[in-house]
Amino acid sequence: MRHDEYVQYDATGLAELIARGDVTAREVLQAAIDRRHTVNPRLNAVVESWDSEALAVADSLAGPFGGVPFLIKDMDGMYGGHRCTHSSRAMADWVPERSSEIMNRFQAAGLNIFGATNCPEFGIMGITEPELRGPARNPWNPDHSPGGSSGGSAAAVASGIVPIAHGGDGGGSLRIPASNCGLFGLKTTRGLVPLGPDEGEAWDGLVVRGVMSRSVRDSATALDAIKGWEPGSPYAVPPGPDSYLAASNQSPGRLRIAYSTRSLFGDTLTADAVEAVDKAASLLESLGHDVFEYDLPVAPQEGAKAYLTIVAANVAREVAWTQTATGRKPESGNFERTTWFLNQVGQVLSAAELSMAKEWAAHMGRRLSGLFGPEFDLHLTSTVAREPVRIGELEPSSAEKAALSVLQRVGPAPVVRRVLDQLAADSLNATPQTQLYNLTGQPAANIPMHVTRGGLPIGAQLAAGFGQDALLLQVAAQVEQAQPWDGLLPTSA
Secondary structure, three states, X not given: OOHHHHOOOOHHHHHHHHHHOOOOHHHHHHHHHHHHHHHHHHHOOEEEEOHHHHHHHHHHOOOOOOOOEEEEEOOOOOOOOOXXXXXXXXXOOOOOOOOOHHHHHHHHOOOEEEEEEOOOHHHOOOOOOOOOOOOOOEOOEOOEOOOOOOHHHHHHHHOOOOOEEEEEEOOOOOHHHHHHHOOEEEEOOOOOOOOOOOOOOOXXXXXXXXXXXXXXXXXXXXXXXXXXXXXXXXXXXXXXXXXXXXXXXXXXXXXXXXXXXXXXOOOOOOHXXXXXXXXXXXXXHHOOOEEEEOOOOOOHHHHHHHHHHHHHHHHHHHHHHHHHHHOOOOOHHHOOHHHHHHHHHHXXXXXXXXXXXXXXXXXXXXXXXXXEOOOEOEEEEEOOOOOOOEOOOOOOOHHHHHHHHHHHHHOOOOOHHHHHHHHHHHOOOOOOOOHHHHHHOOOEEEEEEEEOOOOOEEEEEEEEOOOOHHHHHHHHHHHHHHOOOOOOOOOOO
């Protein structure tokens, strides 16, 4: 199978070709490997390769994606017997003994895992520029970031290495790279997809796991494969449809869709981000929905601080966990400066401060539950505040690096709360739109919508009430049919 043929199909289309016998799964995988050889030296999207193992089993795989090549993020789920670094020097040689439940379900669906993708250390950043692996690059323009933390997966899908790839989302880590690379990315309702058996919660409930894809039907089929309760799960989810794929093919009816061009956790949106919202609002109105402007009652500074408090506390937990995983005591030299600083912040924060941050999230979830349904069915914003940043643009300045080095030596206790306030004010300005729905647990999706004047994508974000994932898929499918984005591939890829 030639790569120019291979990249014309989504995962469902490839599975259909294999099932009909038009092509073998081994031939499809070889096309994916060839594509990786062509584009990955420039993009650095794939950082682990398991070609021989995948080729050996390719033609024996069954399920809805039987034989479709698949890449997993180098964190957010363990693939037993395969290295998982979390893009950290501290974990550079770690090999988990068993797979997480989501990996078992991916394999049961017939997805053929043949490598792992690049990500920032412990998934902390909204860019993918780890010191361990080097930066992943955006196929639309390699001078720019694919976003993070599932940036390598997004670059791999957008460049045609695979039609679908695994990722996680703790603050936008599926939706931000999907926006930056022109893909469909769904963050599901908290608890709908398993995290176990080795995790009950990830980032105190902020993190969910899933996929990015080129089509709604691929994401819906993947959700059917991975959804469902597992023993020990701490969350209950309202009953959903038997099949999200079948639900996505149904009409959502006439909906009330509120929209906003306000930045949720940052300052302002660029003209391109506003245009993405305006385009989406106009398209949804043309599809028969009632569309009106409505700003959510969110205090940006409070929300950003609550989010960063939870993140810092959990970075401290993850740094401590590396000793459990590897047997080596955490030392600052084995972690990036930002990671180590957040670890120190997390150690200084009190239990009361973490509890207050979680209570803010719970309160906001309850408040929004009184709006989604009674006031409107969906809420529309941009997914990000601006076009994808340039590689290195968010690298700490020399002065910031010096300050972080000092804090590494003396500890942040004297300044931690002032620093948190400053981080809350500044750190989310490029990507302020996604964290709210991790805090509240609601589903949200990036829908490809706009290409900036600089030739880079910006998506629109649709959010729904808790447990209303099917409704999101229905509307996304409507938009995809009215304004197909599958052919919207980067010219440089």
